[in-house]
Amino acid sequence: MSPVLKRTLRYFLPYWWLLLLSALFSLVVGAMDGAFAYLVEPVLQRIFAGKDTTIFLLVPMGIVILFLVRGVSRYIYDATIKLAGQKAIQDIRNDFFRLTTRQDMSFYNRQATGDLMSRMTNDISTMQEGMGQVVTGLFRDLISLAALLGVIFYRNWQLATISFIVFPLTIYPAQLIGKKIKNAARRSLDVMGGLGTTIQETFSGIKVIKAFGLEQQISERFEQENHNFLQQFKRYIKYSSLATPVTEMIVSLGVAAVIYVGGSQVMAGRMTPAELFSFIAAMIMLFTPVKKLQSSYNVMQRSAGAAERVFQTMDAQRSIVDKPDAVELARVSGRVEFQEVGFRYGDEPVLQGVNLAVAPGQMVALVGPSGSGKSTMAALLMRFYDVDQGAILLDGHDLRDISLVSLNRQFALVDQETTLFNDTIANNIRYGRPDASDAEVEAAARAAFADDFIQQLPEGYATNIGDRGARLSGGQRQRLCIARALIKDAPILILDEATSALDTESEKMVQQALENLMRNRTTFVIAHRLSTVQNADLIVVLEQGNILEIGSHADLVAGSGLYSRLHALQFSDQPEPVAA
Numbered sequence: 093m094s095p096v097l098k099r100t101l102r103y104f105l106p107y108w109w110l111l112l113l114s115a116l117f118s119l120v121v122g123a124m125d126g127a128f129a130y131l132v133e134p135v136l137q138r139i140f141a142g143k144d145t146t147i148f149l150l151v152p153m154g155i156v157i158l159f160l161v162r163g164v165s166r167y168i169y170d171a172t173i174k175l176a177g178q179k180a181i182q183d184i185r186n187d188f189f190r191l192t193t194r195q196d197m198s199f200y201n202r203q204a205t206g207d208l209m210s211r212m213t214n215d216i217s218t219m220q221e222g223m224g225q226v227v228t229g230l231f232r233d234l235i236s237l238a239a240l241l242g243v244i245f246y247r248n249w250q251l252a253t254i255s256f257i258v259f260p261l262t263i264y265p266a267q268l269i270g271k272k273i274k275n276a277a278r279r280s281l282d283v284m285g286g287l288g289t290t291i292q293e294t295f296s297g298i299k300v301i302k303a304f305g306l307e308q309q310i311s312e313r314f315e316q317e318n319h320n321f322l323q324q325f326k327r328y329i330k331y332s333s334l335a336t337p338v339t340e341m342i343v344s345l346g347v348a349a350v351i352y353v354g355g356s357q358v359m360a361g362r363m364t365p366a367e368l369f370s371f372i373a374a375m376i377m378l379f380t381p382v383k384k385l386q387s388s389y390n391v392m393q394r395s396a397g398a399a400e401r402v403f404q405t406m407d408a409q410r411s412i413v414d415k416p417d418a419v420e421l422a423r424v425s426g427r428v429e430f431q432e433v434g435f436r437y438g439d440e441p442v443l444q445g446v447n448l449a450v451a452p453g454q455m456v457a458l459v460g461p462s463g464s465g466k467s468t469m470a471a472l473l474m475r476f477y478d479v480d481q482g483a484i485l486l487d488g489h490d491l492r493d494i495s496l497v498s499l500n501r502q503f504a505l506v507d508q509e510t511t512l513f514n515d516t517i518a519n520n521i522r523y524g525r526p527d528a529s530d531a532e533v534e535a536a537a538r539a540a541f542a543d544d545f546i547q548q549l550p551e552g553y554a555t556n557i558g559d560r561g562a563r564l565s566g567g568q569r570q571r572l573c574i575a576r577a578l579i580k581d582a583p584i585l586i587l588d589e590a591t592s593a594l595d596t597e598s599e600k601m602v603q604q605a606l607e608n609l610m611r612n613r614t615t616f617v618i619a620h621r622l623s624t625v626q627n628a629d630l631i632v633v634l635e636q637g638n639i640l641e642i643g644s645h646a647d648l649v650a651g652s653g654l655y656s657r658l659h660a661l662q663f664s665d666q667p668e669p670v671a672a
């Protein structure tokens with residue numbers, strides 16, 4: 093058994109009792125099938141003998157009862173096995189979600205969101221389809237097969253042997269086809285992942301698509317990918333449709349042999365016609381489970397193709413994990429040190445030899461041109477990535493020695509991208525601290541100067557803000573993000589362009605609120621507008637991943653470095669950055 097299949101089946105283990113129940117009742121169904129085939133002989137015998145008239149009453153009654161028992165049993169085994177399948181799939185889906193959400197940031201840089209979504213939905217449904225059918229069919233068909241084989245061997249073991257010889261002949265082509273099906277399924281799901289990426293990007297970037305009039309272009313790209321999908325899927329159609337005819341042709345050899353040998357036995361008087369009928373009935377009935385087993389096998393192969401992709405994602409190696417003896421940090425005082433930090437995302441170095449010491453409660457501003465590495469420094473501080481050289485220390489502990497959960501508690505982030513969720517305003521703020529009370533939520537909103545606009549919304553704090561906060565303005569979104577960070581009440585605050593979308597007046601107000609909050613907290617502020625960072629204890633000027641200068645506003649303005657040049661630019665020819 094392939095490892096993928098084994099791993100899939102392991103998800104069924106907790107539901108063994110459902111499987112057992114199902115197996116028991118499928119035994120009954122199989123037995124009924126066998127009984128039916130067996131009864132053909134005595135019934136025909138008596139009809140042909142033409143004396144026993146009670147048979148006309150008993151046989152129809154017998155058939156009804158037989159199928160009643162069979163029907164009830166079938167219902168039970170079907171329902172229980174499907175339930176077990178759904179439960180197993182539910183566990184797989186949960187594991188997939190839990191494992192992927194815990195993946196490193198670098199995993200998400202590599203992996204397209206749409207492709208992940210496609211794995212989570214399409215691949216897992218394909219797995220589910222397979223598992224449902226396979227486990228459902230496997231018991232029943234194997235048991236029917238055994239019962240029917242019993243009948244044919246009992247009736248005439250010589251004939252049975254002849255017909256039995258053909259079955260092994262079907263195995264090799266079946267395996268070959270199964271392999272092709274698995275590969276076809278894998279490839280078509282790969283293409284489906286690309287399709288998912290296009291869909292996801294289109295709908296989340298619909299504004300840009302519309303603004304640039306790209307509807308036609310994106311539709312063509314979609315149609316092309318959709319076409320590719322069908323091309324790949326055609327291979328699946330080809331092989332799965334080929335499977336049954338091939339088996340049937342091979343099996344027909346057996347039937348032909350049986351009719352030849354059986355017919356001559358009847359003529360020679362070594363077998364009654366009724367016996368031959370019963371034998372042939374059993375053989376024809378045997379067709380069904382054999383065919384079904386074959387198609388189960390094919391569906392299983394398809395499912396294995398999907399499962400490979402699913403498990404591959406689940407098994408992606410994480411590099412950012414707790415050390416076995418990781419330190420559990422209580423609330424830190426907020427001393428941060430970058431020691432000779434070097435970092436690269438790919439081959440290009442992004443930070444080099446960065447040294448920085450921040451005392452608890454200090455406000456540090458990171459300034460510098462776009463792409464100079466400011467957000468990267470913040471990401472490293474939160475250990476979204478591990479540094480390639482040097483170390484970052486928090487209260488004297490190397491970040492890599494601290495347990496991830498306790499590290500996470502130390503930071504509140506307002507990111508450059510204002511990420512909000514399709515939920516109410518109150519709940520969006522509460523993402524900062526899930527157990528916050530309504531009063532605390534409102535206090536945070538007031539501190540972020542968001543309370544005013546929230547009150548004006550039709551449903552206030554209960555207003556749903558739409559997908560990614562689409563129903564809010566940029567500045568409103570930013571204020572909600574600030575409120576969300578404030579409510580977390582973490583000892584270190586990271587504000588990455590946190591007030592860039594606000595007008596000067598609101599910015600000043602939010603700035604004031606933030607300044608109150610910055611007290612007793614170490615704060616990292618990233619800003620392009622230098623007016624926002626003048627009060628910083630420490631201004632760090634970055635360029636191309638190197639620290640050019642460090643000092644207070646007064647120190648740096650007095651010098652002749654990048655900061656004083658930027659400062660001169662920002663404050664000379666524009667009186668007040670009203671239209672910033």
Ligand SMILES: Nc1ncnc2c1ncn2[C@@H]1O[C@H](COP(=O)(O)OP(=O)(O)OP(=O)(O)O)[C@@H](O)[C@H]1O
Nearest residue numbers: 201437438442461462463464465466467468469508
């Ligand atoms: N996820 C990533 N994968 C690969 N390269 C990245 C990634 N994020 C940033 N970079 C690269 O790292 C460099 C620094 O990026 P960073 O986001 O830290 O800049 P920044 O100083 O925050 O700029 P901005 O002011 O525009 O926000 C850039 O050259 C960028 O191309």
Ligand SMILES: [Mg+2]
Nearest residue numbers: 466467468508
């Ligand atoms: Mg940035």
